[in-house]
Amino acid sequence: MSPHIVLVNPTIAKPRHARFPLAVLSLSSALAPTRTSTIVDGNVDRSYVPNALQAIEAHNTRAVGVSVMGGPQLVSAIGLSKAIRERFPSVPIIWGGHFPTSVPEAALRAPYVDFAVRAQGEQTFGELLDALDGGADPAALEPIKGLSWRAQDGTPRHNPLRPFSPASLASGPAYERLGDLRRYMTPTYLGRRTAAYQAALGCRFRCTFCGVATMFRGRMALPTAQRLEQDLLFLKERAGADALQFYDHNFFDREVDMVPLLEVLARVQLPWWCFARSDALVNLSESSWALVRKSGLRMAYIGAESPSDWLLHDIRKGTRSDQTLEAVEVCRRNGVIPELSFMLAPPHDPEGETEKTFEFIRLIKRRYPPTEIMLYVYTPLPAAPGSGKAAPRGDAQLLDSAGKPVAFPETADDWARPEWVSYWCHGDAPWLTPRLQQRIRDFTTVLGCRFPTITDIRSPLWGKWMLRRLASWRYRHGRYDRPWELNFSRKFVRLWDPRVSSL
Numbered sequence: 001m002s003p004h005i006v007l008v009n010p011t012i013a014k015p016r017h018a019r020f021p022l023a024v025l026s027l028s029s030a031l032a033p034t035r036t037s038t039i040v041d042g043n044v045d046r047s048y049v050p051n052a053l054q055a056i057e058a059h060n061t062r063a064v065g066v067s068v069m070g071g072p073q074l075v076s077a078i079g080l081s082k083a084i085r086e087r088f089p090s091v092p093i094i095w096g097g098h099f100p101t102s103v104p105e106a107a108l109r110a111p112y113v114d115f116a117v118r119a120q121g122e123q124t125f126g127e128l129l130d131a132l133d134g135g136a137d138p139a140a141l142e143p144i145k146g147l148s149w150r151a152q153d154g155t156p157r158h159n160p161l162r163p164f165s166p167a168s169l170a171s172g173p174a175y176e177r178l179g180d181l182r183r184y185m186t187p188t189y190l191g192r193r194t195a196a197y198q199a200a201l202g203c204r205f206r207c208t209f210c211g212v213a214t215m216f217r218g219r220m221a222l223p224t225a226q227r228l229e230q231d232l233l234f235l236k237e238r239a240g241a242d243a244l245q246f247y248d249h250n251f252f253d254r255e256v257d258m259v260p261l262l263e264v265l266a267r268v269q270l271p272w273w274c275f276a277r278s279d280a281l282v283n284l285s286e287s288s289w290a291l292v293r294k295s296g297l298r299m300a301y302i303g304a305e306s307p308s309d310w311l312l313h314d315i316r317k318g319t320r321s322d323q324t325l326e327a328v329e330v331c332r333r334n335g336v337i338p339e340l341s342f343m344l345a346p347p348h349d350p351e352g353e354t355e356k357t358f359e360f361i362r363l364i365k366r367r368y369p370p371t372e373i374m375l376y377v378y379t380p381l382p383a384a385p386g387s388g389k390a391a392p393r394g395d396a397q398l399l400d401s402a403g404k405p406v407a408f409p410e411t412a413d414d415w416a417r418p419e420w421v422s423y424w425c426h427g428d429a430p431w432l433t434p435r436l437q438q439r440i441r442d443f444t445t446v447l448g449c450r451f452p453t454i455t456d457i458r459s460p461l462w463g464k465w466m467l468r469r470l471a472s473w474r475y476r477h478g479r480y481d482r483p484w485e486l487n488f489s490r491k492f493v494r495l496w497d498p499r500v501s502s503l
């Protein structure tokens, strides 16, 4: 048996929002049966740093794999990796996930990261561990596709990307590796025990702003209906799930391929939530919608992004604003709540586009008030090495609010600074003036109080009712500025922010 591997999912969410850590679960399954591994999950285990150190010590550990998304998880991953480096200087630390996939060079500049795995990790990780068994000779590292590493003189090397692989679809997640599954199925507005599940891999679109396009480069694969049914029945009958949150980047793919999967969902009968594109929903036939209704789809998260067709075209979204409106209408007719996400303040005209988006949202709310709205700031990331991702228009000349060129951080520690954590979370960008930041905050407050999200199951009903009443005159008259009374009241009624913790 080869030496042991410790896999860590650093904290990104509160325990009550923890979901199955699918990345480390998938890696752990891919390593078996030739390697043993321990999973340490910082979302359910607040002592995950000492516990990871203990796991390294308890076994003959060959390496530690750390899953890293930019934003708050990067901050957790840095703390963990520094602690490991200090205590076990010779144990290799391998980062994988969206952060090293998008900015591998920044990861490799950190003295506490030895290797960065870009995009899908299962095979690259296995090959890297084999190379480490043999002493990590550069000749053994060079052919490993998807790997970024440091040459002996310290220069970063980015091996070519690995082609897309549907291999991980062959078997279901090895949930037994997670111990008590109830920790991962917490109450949401969908049910008392909501399970996270990913059916398909990847996405066939290549929107320029999206981390998924960087990871999958326009490729996707669906599971078989049999595999889906097996997994969902396990979750429902053995694990006790009573609702499902699909993590598929874009659930509704080509209709002909989706029908067998929708039939499974209609049989399994669990209320569900998913990501979807407006064009796919608008083009779905009546018979498929009948299956969707039967299966219990409650909400579809749709990347509406912008009301401006030129911008949608520019970011290669492939949808139009009229399709957003049509999708809202078709969801309404079929009893599904559309959850629309918008990207505010694109650098070409931050104020103008933001105001236009606010008006579009008002139009949508008039047509179908239950529509949920998620507001983000447009924050394109630098193009990843070898991703072939087109740079967003004007990316090369991104200017901050003072007219100076925007310089992206060059190290992991710099990406962990609060302003860049906020950038990764789509919360702020250097080209936003303080005035525009305030305007976005104010609109978000008024809108969120006027239409408290249905996903918020913890705030008391009286509190939501009070905020709705307080906010209604502001919303009606478009008086968003300085909603001090709402900010004050929200100290007592803490509304849920699904942008931070999802459902």
Ligand code: B12
Residues within 6 Å of the ligand: 009, 012, 013, 018, 019, 020, 021, 022, 023, 024, 026, 027, 043, 064, 065, 066, 067, 068, 069, 070, 071, 072, 094, 095, 096, 097, 098, 099, 102, 117, 119, 120, 121, 122, 125, 198, 210, 211, 212, 247, 248, 249, 381, 424, 425, 426, 499, 500, 501, 502
């Ligand atoms: C679950 C999830 C969350 C959960 C995290 C829960 C957890 N990790 O336990 C929550 C809700 C907390 C979350 C938050 C955020 N998320 Co999030 N999230 C997801 C989601 C829906 C699923 C991730 C997942 O489990 N995928 C399934 C696994 C199997 O795939 P994977 O993680 O990519 O792992 C593979 C590879 O990345 C790699 N890999 C991963 N880790 C490792 C480790 C090693 C050692 C190796 C070798 C390889 C490796 O191998 C894996 C298998 O092939 C994705 C979208 C998606 N469908 O992927 C977005 C996504 C990852 N999130 C994203 C973002 C931006 C965020 C936020 C930072 C910002 C935001 N506002 O959304 C927030 C942070 C909010 C805050 N303020 O705190 C983006 C990332 C884009 C990018 N370029 O970074 C995504 C892609 C959504 C999107 N379409 O934009 N998120």
Ligand code: SF4
Residues within 6 Å of the ligand: 203, 204, 205, 206, 207, 210, 211, 212, 213, 249, 250, 277, 303, 317
């Ligand atoms: S369709 Fe959605 S998931 Fe796919 S690349 Fe575009 S934004 Fe990303």
